[in-house]
Amino acid sequence: MLNRSAxxxxxxxxxxxxxxESAHVVPIIAxxxxxxxxxxxxxxxxxxxxxxxxxxxxxxxxxxxxxxxxVDIVPELQPYLSKATAVIDKTIYSLFxxxxxxxxxxxxWTDIYVCGIATESCVLKTAADAFERDLTPWVIEDxxxxxxxxxxxxxxxxxxxxxIGPHQLVRAAEIDPRHPGxxxxxxxxxxxxxxxxxxxxxxxxxxxAATAIRGISDVRVASQGAxxxxxxxxxxxxxxxxxxxxxxxxxxxxxDHQ
Numbered sequence: 001m002l003n004r005s006a007x008x009x010x011x012x013x014x015x016x017x018x019x020x021e022s023a024h025v026v027p028i029i030a031x032x033x034x035x036x037x038x039x040x041x042x043x044x045x046x047x048x049x050x051x052x053x054x055x056x057x058x059x060x061x062x063x064x065x066x067x068x069x070x071v072d073i074v075p076e077l078q079p080y081l082s083k084a085t086a087v088i089d090k091t092i093y094s095l096f097x098x099x100x101x102x103x104x105x106x107x108x109w110t111d112i113y114v115c116g117i118a119t120e121s122c123v124l125k126t127a128a129d130a131f132e133r134d135l136t137p138w139v140i141e142d143x144x145x146x147x148x149x150x151x152x153x154x155x156x157x158x159x160x161x162x163x164i165g166p167h168q169l170v171r172a173a174e175i176d177p178r179h180p181g182x183x184x185x186x187x188x189x190x191x192x193x194x195x196x197x198x199x200x201x202x203x204x205x206x207x208x209a210a211t212a213i214r215g216i217s218d219v220r221v222a223s224q225g226a227x228x229x230x231x232x233x234x235x236x237x238x239x240x241x242x243x244x245x246x247x248x249x250x251x252x253x254x255x256d257h258q
Contacts, residue, residue, distance in 0.1 A: 007042040007085070007109045008032060009095050011116030011123050012063065013077055014047060016070030019094050022145035028172055029115055029143050033080045042107065045073060045087045046095050048122065054091065093125035096133070104135070111136045115143035115177065120156030124163065131164045138162070142171050203227050 013029055036043050049071045053168060056062045073081060081087055085107070090097045095112075096104075104112070112130040113136060114123050123144045130137035139160050146152035159170055 003111075004042075004107075005109060006111035007104070007107065007112060008036045008113045008115070009126060010043065010077070010192065011095065011114060011126055012046055012048045012118075013074055013116050014070065015074055016064055017048075017117040017147050018074050019147045020148045025080045025117070025143050025145040026074055030076045030080070032115065032140070032143055032172055032175070033077065037080060037083050042085045042109070043083070044085050044095070044100075044103065045077070045081065045241050046100070046116075046122075046126075047071060047073060047087060047089050049089055049091060051091060081121070093122045094129045094195055095126045096129040102131075109135070111138065113138045113140060114258055115140040115172075118142070118146040118148065118156070119144040119153045120146055120148070124156050127160055127168070128163045137164050140172055140175070140243050141169050189220050210246045 010029060013026065018026060033043050050066045051064060054061075054063075075089070086099075086103055088095065088097070088100050088103070089144060090100070094100070095114075110247075112135055114127050114130070116123055119139075119141075123139060127137040127139050139157070141157055143151070144156075146156060146191070152158055157169060
């Protein structure tokens, strides 16, 4: 039976946000949407649009995505829009504008699977807003990206884990399109000691390295440092996953002996 309490939220996969740094997630997202819709599940797309006098213009001096073709959903996802539950236009980071909140309440969704662009802003904010509304957010890490590059993406995942919990970051291959939500059944709920230690180490290393990079005036050297930082963060993230797996294995072994 299809899990009707879950929705896949595809955040801002628009022409204006898809660049070399973020284009790799488009086919992953397209596959997720196709599988979800084929199974009869709900999919919501968001579409950001800027406007004259917006706070983005005022504070960032940023005035893009004000019209077509920049605001349009990318061509690879266009075939799925007609079957979507909704396409929500927004002027804020999050899915949770008035229309989004009403839609979620109307359908009774409790599990919000978030993917899209950008990991460190609209994806993160949507997940955090879901968390604060007592919903269960899941961020699909390999179906999310940052148009600012890998360092920003990895930083977004790090902060997201601190906001909504490290177990709420999943990969596309883990998701059963008919029964999303079962990911939690494959994850232990008592790994806080090992996971927290790894996340603290990851946070400290990232902060120290990022501070050092910002102090480098040579752009080429700074870029090389940023690339090394991204590689380090990936490696430490893998270590965090290994800690989680080891703790889970020990817990299973202990349970077998009880």
